[in-house]
Amino acid sequence: MRNTIGTYNIEILVCIVAVVAYFFAAEAEAFEAFFEFSRSHEDWDLDEMILIYTIGAAVLPFLLIRANKRLRQAISAASDAEKSAQHAARHDTLTGLYNRRYFYQLLNEAIQDVTREDVPAVFLLDLDRFKAVNDLRGHESGDLVLQEITKRIQRCCGKGCHISRLGGDEFAILLSDDPHFKTSTSLARRLLREIGEPIHINGWTATVGSSIGICHWREGENPHSIVRHADQAMYKAKAEGRGRYAFFDKNLGDELQRQALLEAELRTAVSQMDIEPFFQPIINIDDGQVCGLEVLSRWTSPTLGPVQPDVFIQLAEDMGLIGSITWQSMRKALKLASEWDDTVFIAFNLSPRLFDDELLQNIQWQLAESGLAPSRLEIEITESAVIGNIEEAKKSLDALKDLGVRISLDDFGTGFSSLATLSKLPFDKIKIDKSFVTGVDDTPQNAKIVSAILALAQSMEISVTAEGIETDADLDFLSVRDCRQGQGYLFAKALDPQSVSNFLEQTNGSSTGKPSLKAV
Numbered sequence: 001m002r003n004t005i006g007t008y009n010i011e012i013l014v015c016i017v018a019v020v021a022y023f024f025a026a027e028a029e030a031f032e033a034f035f036e037f038s039r040s041h042e043d044w045d046l047d048e049m050i051l052i053y054t055i056g057a058a059v060l061p062f063l064l065i066r067a068n069k070r071l072r073q074a075i076s077a078a079s080d081a082e083k084s085a086q087h088a089a090r091h092d093t094l095t096g097l098y099n100r101r102y103f104y105q106l107l108n109e110a111i112q113d114v115t116r117e118d119v120p121a122v123f124l125l126d127l128d129r130f131k132a133v134n135d136l137r138g139h140e141s142g143d144l145v146l147q148e149i150t151k152r153i154q155r156c157c158g159k160g161c162h163i164s165r166l167g168g169d170e171f172a173i174l175l176s177d178d179p180h181f182k183t184s185t186s187l188a189r190r191l192l193r194e195i196g197e198p199i200h201i202n203g204w205t206a207t208v209g210s211s212i213g214i215c216h217w218r219e220g221e222n223p224h225s226i227v228r229h230a231d232q233a234m235y236k237a238k239a240e241g242r243g244r245y246a247f248f249d250k251n252l253g254d255e256l257q258r259q260a261l262l263e264a265e266l267r268t269a270v271s272q273m274d275i276e277p278f279f280q281p282i283i284n285i286d287d288g289q290v291c292g293l294e295v296l297s298r299w300t301s302p303t304l305g306p307v308q309p310d311v312f313i314q315l316a317e318d319m320g321l322i323g324s325i326t327w328q329s330m331r332k333a334l335k336l337a338s339e340w341d342d343t344v345f346i347a348f349n350l351s352p353r354l355f356d357d358e359l360l361q362n363i364q365w366q367l368a369e370s371g372l373a374p375s376r377l378e379i380e381i382t383e384s385a386v387i388g389n390i391e392e393a394k395k396s397l398d399a400l401k402d403l404g405v406r407i408s409l410d411d412f413g414t415g416f417s418s419l420a421t422l423s424k425l426p427f428d429k430i431k432i433d434k435s436f437v438t439g440v441d442d443t444p445q446n447a448k449i450v451s452a453i454l455a456l457a458q459s460m461e462i463s464v465t466a467e468g469i470e471t472d473a474d475l476d477f478l479s480v481r482d483c484r485q486g487q488g489y490l491f492a493k494a495l496d497p498q499s500v501s502n503f504l505e506q507t508n509g510s511s512t513g514k515p516s517l518k519a520v
Helices: 002-027 030-040 046-090 100-112 130-137 139-156 182-195 223-239 250-271 309-319 322-337 359-370 390-403 419-424 444-459 472-480 497-508
Strands: 121-128 161-167 170-175 199-201 204-206 209-216 245-247 276-284 290-301 305-307 345-349 377-381 406-412 429-432 463-466
Touching (some): 130 139, 139 161, 170 182, 182 245, 209 223, 250 290, 309 322, 322 359, 359 377, 390 406
Parallel strands (some): 429 463
Antiparallel strands (some): 161 170
C-alpha cells in the first residue's frame, strides 16, 4: 500500500514540474527565441534535430507509462511475496491457524500487557483416538479430520481468542481475558462437546475426542512455563479418563515436581543398585513352617523417604527401568536364599515386559551365579503377561519348566481368570488374590469364589497359595478347604534379610535348614 501511494506521489510531482516549466517557457517567449536562433544558424540542420526531439517527446510518455506499469507490477509482486512470507512464517500450512512460533509471540505480548481484569489463559488440546484415524484411513484422511476439528474450534472461540496448531494433533488457544475462570470453564465444555461430535467425511465417520489442560497466568510466569503447565494439566485430564478438562494448580505443580524428583532419584538408585529385596514368608498351613519367600522390592528415596512399591514399580515400568530393577533384585535375593534353608523356595514376580527372547538366558545366568537349585525358584506371572500371545508364552514357560523352575499364576480371580489359560499353560500353582481372601469368612460372595478356585485347583492337581491372610478366621476358612499354603500379615509382613534369618530360626528351627542349638 505504501509503495503504491509513493508511485502516485511521483507522478503528481512530474506533472507539476511540467506545468511549471511550460509557464516559465511561455513567459520567457522561449519558442520565439528558439525560432530566431534557428533562422540565423540554418547551416546547423536544426530542423532535423527538432523533428527527432519532437518524435522522441511524443513516444517518451508511452515508454514512461509502460515502464511505470511494470514498476507497479514489480512492487505489487514484491508486496504480495512479503505478505505471503509473513503469513507462512506465522501460520500452519494445513489448518491456516497460527503456528507454534507465532503463538508464543502472541502469548508473550499478552503477558506484557496483563492487568487485573485481563488475565490470559492458555488451553492445550490433544485429540483422543486420532491415531486410529491415521492408522485405519491414512494420513490424508487424518488431515481432513484436523481441518474439520479446526473449524469446530474456531466456531467455539470468540474474537478474544488466538488459536494455534502446535503440531500433530495438538492445538493451543490463548484466551486474552479470563480473571474468574468462568469463560475458561464454559469454553472448555463447548470444545469437548463440539469436538466429540462424529465427523462425516467421504462416506465414512470418525469419532475423536479431546483432553484439555488449562493454565491461567500467574505472577512470574513466562510463555514457556504457562504452556508447560497447561500441558501437564492436559495429561492429568487424560489420566482421569480422557474427554475432560483440568486446570493447573499449585497442588498439581507440587505433585509433578515430586514426580520429577522421584524419577531422577529412581534412575540414580537403579544405577547405584540401591533397590533392596525384602521377603514375605509363605507358610505351610499344616505345620506353620516357612515353605517359601516372596521377593518384594523396596526403595528409600534420599529426599522423600520410603516409597510405596506400587508407586516406584509403576514409575519404573513407565521409565523402562523395570528390567534393571528386576534382575538386580533377583541377583541379591538368590544370593541370600542360597545361604538359607534349602527347603524354602523363592517366589519372584516378573513384569509382562520381561517376557522376551532373553528371559531364559537371564534366569539361567542368575541361577548359575547364585548356585541356587532351579527347583527352589518359583516365577510368578499374571495373565496379562501371557494373554496377548499364548503360543509364545507357552514356549517361554516350557523352557523354564525344562530348566527346573516352577511357574505360578499370580492374582488369580482378578482380570481374565480364563480356564483356557490354565489348561494351555504349564502352571504348577495358582495364587488367589488377597482381595478375595482378606475377610473371606464375612463375605459370602468371596467365600463362594475362593471355594470354587480351591475345588478347581484340586481337580486340576495344581497347588494353591492364598494371599492376604490377616485373621485366624481367614486361616480357618482356608484350612478346612484344604488350602495348603498361605501368606499375609497374620504370619508376617515383608522382612529384611536379617529378619528373615531370625524368622526362619523361630519357625523352621534354623535359617540354614539344620537343627539350631535352641531346637536341640
